Amino acid sequence: MRSAPQTSPLRSASPPRAPWRDWLALSLLMFPVLLVAVDNTALTFALPAIASSLDATGVQLLWIVDAYPLVLAGLLVAMGSLGDRIGRRRLLFIGSTGFAAVSAVTAFAPAAEWLIAGRAGLGFFGAMLMPSTLSLIRNIFPQPNRRRLAVAIWAAGFSGGAALGPIFGGWLVEHFWWGAVLLVAVPIILPLLVLGPTLIPESRDPNPGRVDAPSIALSLLAMIPAVYGIKLFATHGVAPEPLAALAAGLAAGYAFVRRQRALAASASATPLLDLGLFANPVFSTAITANVLALFSYNGFILFLAQHLQLLEGQSPSESGLAMVPALVATVVAGLLVVPLVRRVRPGFVVAGGLLLSAAGYAVVALGDHSGGPGLLLGALLVLCLGVGAAETISNDLILGAAPAAKSGAASAISETGYEVGSLLGTAILGSILTASYQRNLQLPAGLAGAPSNATAQAGETLAGASELAQALPAPLAEAVMTAARAAFDSGVHITAAIAFALMAGAAVLAGVVLRKVPTAA
Template sequence: MNTSRNTLRDPRTQSNSTAAEMSPVIAHTPAGASAAPNAPWRDWLALGLLMFPVLLIAVDNTALTFALPAIALSLETTGVQLLWIVDAYPLVLAGLLVAMGSLGDRIGRRRLLIIGSIGFAVVSAATAFSPGPEWLIAGRGALGFFGAMLMPSTLSLIRNIFPDPNRRRLAVAIWAAGFSGGAALGPIFGGWLVEHFWWGAVLLVAVPIMVPLLAFGPAFIPESRDPAPGRVDVPSIVLSLLVMVPVVYGIKEIATQGIDAVPLGIIAFGVAMGMAFIRRQQRLASPLLDVSLFRNRVFSTAITANVLALFSFNGFILFLAQHLQLLEGMSPSAAGVAMIPALVATMASGLVVVPLVRKIRPGFVVAGGLAMSASGYCVVAFGNHSSGPALLLGALIILALGVGTAETISNDLILGSVPAEKSGAAAAISETGYEVGSLLGTAVLGSILTASYQHNLRLPAGLADVTSGTAVHSAAETLAAAMELAGTLPAPLADAVRAAAKTAFDSGVHITAAIALVLMAAAAVLAAVVLRKVPTAE
C-alpha cells in the first residue's frame, strides 16, 4: 500500500515552495508533485464537494429505470427506442472513460471535472423536456460524454489531494460509500419523483445537485495535472471508442438476447481494435494510455479484483430481482427497498475496513473480501430458496460485505501503485473495470441462468389446448413470460406452470451460483498470492 511513497512526496513536507506554490493548486515541478500546504479541513471539504457528482452519477444510473414506463407512455416510444434510451448513456460513457481520464491528466483534472459538471447539468435540463424519443436518446448520449469526465476526475483528484496513504484510503472508502449510497437511493428517489412530478424530474434533479460543486469547487478543490503530458493523439481516442463501444454493446446484447453470432462478431471486432490500440500506444512517445501500467502486478491484480467484485454483485442482483418480483410477488420499488440493507452493508464494510489494513496486509484484506463474496454465493448454491426471500437477502448482505471490503482496498491499491501524474488514466481504467465487470456479471451469469432455465423447464401437458403456441414458447424462454402465462390460466393449470417455472429457475440459480462461487474463490486465491507482499499501512 505504501508503494506511492516512492513516486509522490507529501506536499506538506516541501521546504522549497515558492510563493506561487502556496496557492490551493497542486502544481507539478519537473522533479515531481509539489503543492500548497492546505489545511486538512480544506482537503475534507474538497472531498465533500467531489461527492456531489459521485452521488449524481450513482442515482442517475438506477433512478432512470423507474421512469421508463412513464417515458414510454409520454413519448410513445417503440421497443427499440426504449432500449436505446437505456443503452446510449453507458455505451458513450464506457467508450470515453480512458480518453477522458488521460485528457484530465493533460489539461487538469479539476478543469475537466468542472467542464463535465456544467455540461452534465445543462444537458440534463435540456433532456428533461425532450419533445420526442430521438431528442431523449441524443441527450442520453451527450450525458455519457460529460459523465465520462466526472468519475475518473473525482477518483484521480482524491489521489492528489490525499498523498498520505492512510488518509487517502479513508477518502477512497468515503468515495465508494457515496457511490453505493447513491445506487441505493436511486430506485426510491426515482420512483418518488415520477410519482409526484413527471419523468423529466429524474433528469432535472442534476441541476441543483451540481450547484455546490460549481459554486465552491474552483476555490476549494486543488488542481492537478501531469507535468509532461504530451500531445493528445486523436487516432488513439477513436480507437478507444472502437474498442469499448462494440465490446460493451455486444455484452449487453448477449445479456438481453442470448448468445448469437452477431454480438459475438461485434465483440470480436472490438477485441481486434483493442489489439490495434495497444500496438499504437506502445509506439507513441506520449500515449493516450500507458499500457506499461499493467506490468505492475499490484495495479493489474487490483483491477482484476474490482472487475470480479462487480461481476459477482451485479450477477447476483440479476437473479435476485427476478426472484423477488416474479416468485415472491414484490413490486419493483418494494424489491429495491428490500435490497437497501445490503447496500448499506457495502458502505459500512468499506469504511470499517480502512483501519484494518494497518494490522493486516491489504492483499489479504482484498482476498478476504472476495472470499466473503464467494461464501455469499455458497449460501445460494447449497441453500433452499423455497422458504421465502430471507435466505437470498441474507446471502446478498454477505456478498455486499465482501464487495465493499474488496473494492475499497483494491481502488486504493490502484491509485497508490501508480505515479501521481498518471492518476487520471489509472482512475479511468478502474472506472472502465467497473463498467465491464457490471456488464459481464449480467451477461455471463444471466446467460447461464437463462440457458439452465430453458433446459430444465418441464411445462405441464395440455397447455396447447387452452392457450396459444406463442405464449407457450415465450414461457419456455423466460421466467417472466411463464408467470404472465400462468396469470391467464385456470387455477390448477396455473399452479402447475408456476411450480414448473419456479423449479427450473431455482435449478438455474443453483448452477449459476456454483459457477460464481468457483470464480470468486479463484479470485480470492489470486489476490492473496499476488498481493501478499504489499505491506501494511503505518
C-alpha cells in the first residue's frame, strides 16, 4: 500500500499562509454546511403547503422527503473519493453551483414529480458538499490543535443549521411560499462561490489512480437499498419489502468490499475506497462513536417530537423552539471540549460524551413523563451535551487517523456514518417504541360508535389515537388519550433502557480502544 504524505502537495509546495486566511476559508466553508443542515430540516415544515399546492399524494410526499437522503447516502463514498482525485475544492464548487441551480429550479416545480426529481438532484450535488468541507479542513489546518477547533466550528455550524431549519422553514412558508425554502440556497451559497477561489486552497491525493466505475455502481447498489430498507423498517416494521431491500444492499456491499480488496492487491489499479483505513482502531472506533451519537440523538428526537405535539399539545414550531436550548448545548459542548483535550485524553472525552448521552436516556428510562415536558427536555439537554462533545472529538480523530491524501474518503465515511446512525436511531428505536405501544394499548370501552378505521389507527400509533380523541366527546376522548399516553410512555421507558445500554457499552468501547490517544500538545 502506498504511503501518503501528511499534507497535500499543493499546500506544502506553497508558501505558508497567513492564519487569518485559513480562518476566513473556514468561514466560507460554513455556508455549504449551513445550507445542507438547514435543508435537512426546513422542508418538513413546508410539506403541508406542498401537499396543498401540488396536490401531492401521501406516497409522493414520502418520496419528496426520501429522494434527497437516498441519493445523498448512495453517493457519499463515491464523491469523497472523487474529491481526493480531482480536487476537493473543485468538487465543492461543482456541488455548490449545482445545488444552488437545482434549488432555484426546484423552487418553482409545477408538479410533485418534478419536485421529487429536484430533490434527487439536490442529493446528487449535496453528496459533494459535506465530505469536501471536512476534508478541506483537514488540509487547511494540519496542526492538530487548530484543526480540532476548526472541526468544532464545523460541527457547531451543522448543529446550528439543524436548529435553525425548523424555525427558518416555518417562517419562510408563513410569509412567502413553500418554494422559498429551496430558493434561499442561492444567496447562502453566493459568498462561497465569489470568495472561495481566492481564499480556499486546493488539495488532492498526489497519486489518485483512475476512478473505478464498477465500484461506484456497487456503492450505489449497496447504500441506496440499505438506506431505503432501514427507512421502510422504521415505518412498516418487519415485512418482505424492507427485508428484501436490506438483503440486496448487503449483497451489493459484500461485492463492493471484495472488489476493493482485489483492486488494492493489484499493482495496476486503485480501489475507490481504501479499506485499510478501517484497520486503524482509532479510525474505526471514532466512526462507531459517531454512528452511535447520531443514533442516540435521532432516536430521542423521534419520541420527544411526538410527546410534545401529541401529548403536550404543542405546535410543530413550538416544539422546535422548545428543543433549541438543547441544540445550542450541542454547539457549546463541541467548542468547550477543544481546550479540554489538552489536559484529558481524547478517548476519555469521547467516552464521557457517550456516557452523558447514556445518562440522558437513563433519566427518561427511570423518570415520570406525566408532569409536563420539563423532564424530557432536561434529558435532551444532557444528551445533546454528550453528543456535541463526542461528535467533535470523534470527527477530529477520524481526520487525524487518516492520511491527508485520503481525507476525502475518510470524510465521506464519516458522513455516511452520520446518515446510517440517524436512520438506525429512527428505525430501531422507532420500531421498538411502536411495537411496545401497540402491545400495551388498552382502549376504553364505549368506542363501538367510532369509525372502525379510526379505532384501528389509534391501535397503531399515538397520532392515530390523537385523531380518534378529537372526534369523541370530552370524557371518552380523555380516556382514550390517557390509555394512549400510558402505552406510549411504557414504550419510551423500554426504548430508553435499550438506548442507555447501547450508549454505555459504546462509552466503554471508546474508553478502552481510544485510551492511548495522547492529549493535544
